[in-house]
Amino acid sequence: MLWTNKLSEMEDExxxxxxxxxxxxxxxxxxxxxxxxxxxxxxxxxxxxxxxxKVLFGIARFLFISICTIVVVFSLILFILxxxxxxxxxxxxxxxxxxxxxxxKKDQDYKKKIGLIxxxxxxxxxxxxxxxxxxxxxxxxxTENRFYxxxxxxxIREGSCSTGSYKKLQTAGGKTWTFKTPRGKFxxxxxxxxxxxxxxxxxxxxxxxxxxxxxSPLRWEARVLGDYAMDLGDSYMIxxxxxxxxxGMPVTHGCVRLNDEDxxxxxxxxxxGSKVYIx
Amino acid sequence: METEVTKKKSRRKTTFILLSCVISxxxxxxxxxxxxxxxxxxxxxxxxxxTKTTDKSDINRRxxxxxxxxxxxxxxxxxxxxxxxxxxxxxxxxxxxxxxxxNIGIFGVVVHKAKLSEFQISKILKMSNxxxxxxxxxxxxxxxxxxxxxxxxxxxFQMAPKDTSEYKxxxxxxxxxxxPVNYILETDKGVRIYVYQEENAKIDDxxxxxxxxxxxxxxxxxxxxxxxxxxxxxxYHPFIKIKLPRTDAKIIYRALPRSGQIAVxx
Numbered sequence: 001m002l003w004t005n006k007l008s009e010m011e012d013e014x015x016x017x018x019x020x021x022x023x024x025x026x027x028x029x030x031x032x033x034x035x036x037x038x039x040x041x042x043x044x045x046x047x048x049x050x051x052x053x054k055v056l057f058g059i060a061r062f063l064f065i066s067i068c069t070i071v072v073v074f075s076l077i078l079f080i081l082x083x084x085x086x087x088x089x090x091x092x093x094x095x096x097x098x099x100x101x102x103x104x105k106k107d108q109d110y111k112k113k114i115g116l117i118x119x120x121x122x123x124x125x126x127x128x129x130x131x132x133x134x135x136x137x138x139x140x141x142x143t144e145n146r147f148y149x150x151x152x153x154x155x156i157r158e159g160s161c162s163t164g165s166y167k168k169l170q171t172a173g174g175k176t177w178t179f180k181t182p183r184g185k186f187x188x189x190x191x192x193x194x195x196x197x198x199x200x201x202x203x204x205x206x207x208x209x210x211x212x213x214x215x216s217p218l219r220w221e222a223r224v225l226g227d228y229a230m231d232l233g234d235s236y237m238i239x240x241x242x243x244x245x246x247x248g249m250p251v252t253h254g255c256v257r258l259n260d261e262d263x264x265x266x267x268x269x270x271x272x273g274s275k276v277y278i279x
Numbered sequence: 280m281e282t283e284v285t286k287k288k289s290r291r292k293t294t295f296i297l298l299s300c301v302i303s304x305x306x307x308x309x310x311x312x313x314x315x316x317x318x319x320x321x322x323x324x325x326x327x328x329x330t331k332t333t334d335k336s337d338i339n340r341r342x343x344x345x346x347x348x349x350x351x352x353x354x355x356x357x358x359x360x361x362x363x364x365x366x367x368x369x370x371x372x373x374x375x376x377x378x379x380x381x382n383i384g385i386f387g388v389v390v391h392k393a394k395l396s397e398f399q400i401s402k403i404l405k406m407s408n409x410x411x412x413x414x415x416x417x418x419x420x421x422x423x424x425x426x427x428x429x430x431x432x433x434x435x436f437q438m439a440p441k442d443t444s445e446y447k448x449x450x451x452x453x454x455x456x457x458x459p460v461n462y463i464l465e466t467d468k469g470v471r472i473y474v475y476q477e478e479n480a481k482i483d484d485x486x487x488x489x490x491x492x493x494x495x496x497x498x499x500x501x502x503x504x505x506x507x508x509x510x511x512x513x514x515y516h517p518f519i520k521i522k523l524p525r526t527d528a529k530i531i532y533r534a535l536p537r538s539g540q541i542a543v544x545x
Contacts, residue, residue, distance in 0.1 A: 076306060083310075085499075087314055089401065089402045113342060113348065118351065120355050128362055128365060137388070139388075143530045166432055166434050167435050168437065170436065172438075172441075180432065208439070250452060277386075277390050279391065
């Protein structure tokens with residue numbers, strides 16, 4: 001409404017100006033006569049007013065068109081990004097209707113089919129349940145650095161542990177080691193008390209020490225693995241630690257570290273052959 | 280002068296109308312083509328997985344519409360899929376939408392259980408009366424690609440010290456950093472699994488999730504636009520969108536191998 005009023009006002013002024021201005025210019029050749037100065041002054045103000053309004057109107061129109069364009073473009077983008085995926089979900093129709101027919105349930109063929117599938121399901125369920133070991137096993141969560149000990153399919157102990165740091169050690173020669181705990185199913189291959197650690201090459205490289213020969217007594221280190229160690233193969237172990245403040249954090253070279261109490265409990269619960277599930 | 284201005288105006292008007300018509304026509308064409316996607320995907324699934332039954336007796340036709348029968352078929356398909364997974368030498372994921380859980384398994388042993396706080400499933404996958412969908416889900420889905428806001432393996436590089444003077448003992452890792460966890464697992468059968476973290480109280484988490492979602496939508500739209508421009512029906516990906524606590528989402532993503540397998544029970 002306001003816009004229309006302003007527009008009509010401006011149109012009127014335009015008509016007035018269009019009607020008067022050229023005539024003056026024609027008669028005087030662009031120069032205003034002295035006695036018409038007051039009228040001219042009035043006309044000039046009107047003209048300036050009109051021009052100012054015209055500029056304002058132009059700006060307003062430009063802004064209006066720009067905002068409208070932005071809104072339309074934005075709506076189109078929103079429709080394409082969010083609307084079309086929603087529309088897709090309305091597209092396919094159920095080709096068959098699901099029924100719950102009571103007469104059908106009395107049919108012998110139906111009963112036979114249902115019986116067969118039920119038997120199948122029971123057989124498959126039994127088979128699936130046999131995968132979980134009845135004996136003790138341990139589960140290690142490497143993301144959260146926690147362990148869960150099970151016996152007779154019941155959780156009997158859980159706690160913090162430390163697993164691989166994901167540190168990639170690189171030598172100047174380009175040799176690399178990534179310290180991560182392997183994931184999957186493992187078996188306790190050996191159980192040891194008061195284990196000593198046979199330091200591998202990376203242990204010396206990591207500390208900037210010269211690498212001794214394979215059979216060097218310098219490679220053996222006592223008391224760093226705690227009181228017990230359980231071998232998982234490929235030099236990976238479940239063992240104790242002297243860095244107890246790091247428990248619950250990813251700091252190891254791939255082994256699983258436990259605190260002294262948990263280690264003793266786990267050591268006494270698991271046997272050689274027990275399963276270790278690491279994920 | 281005046282006529283020139285009028286001409287210019289009318290030309291501008293015509294261009295504007297023409298442009299609007301072209302854009303509208305394209306949007307309609309794009310929408311129609313995109314909406315054809317699910318039907319085409321269903322046909323593809325039917326072609327690949329539907330088992331042709333020769334027994335077309337009346338009872339058989341009625342049985343395949345029975346809800347109890349279909350429920351049992353679904354359960355059997357899920358168990359078959361779980362057993363296939365249990366016999367593989369890999370860590371796998373079992374998404375059970377019926378009881379809102381996502382479990383990680385290794386050789387048939389459930390090693391981690393997570394509760395889904397929310398889930399949304401594509402209409403195609405809800406068509407439990409479609410035997411093709413049932414047989415598609417009777418075998419596990421294998422991850423072909425994944426896109427995530429977190430690293431699969433948070434590897435930290437370290438150069439070996441030249442001598443003992445350069446050696447710096449390990450500092451305690453910062454475990455207080457909580458990065459947003461959102462990811463998409465794209466599977467070989469075209470099914471996409473969207474995993475979003477449940478925690479959304481922080482503005483950073485919300486922004487990250489919005490960005491991640493927008494990015495995936497932009498990628499999809501771009502590939503759909505390319506298909507539509509080539510007069511092809513864009514690919515449709517049936518989806519399962521789940522929301523989990525951040526820690527569970529992270530555990531699942533890190534535990535699953537790059538080509539990990541997933542069994543779904545809807």
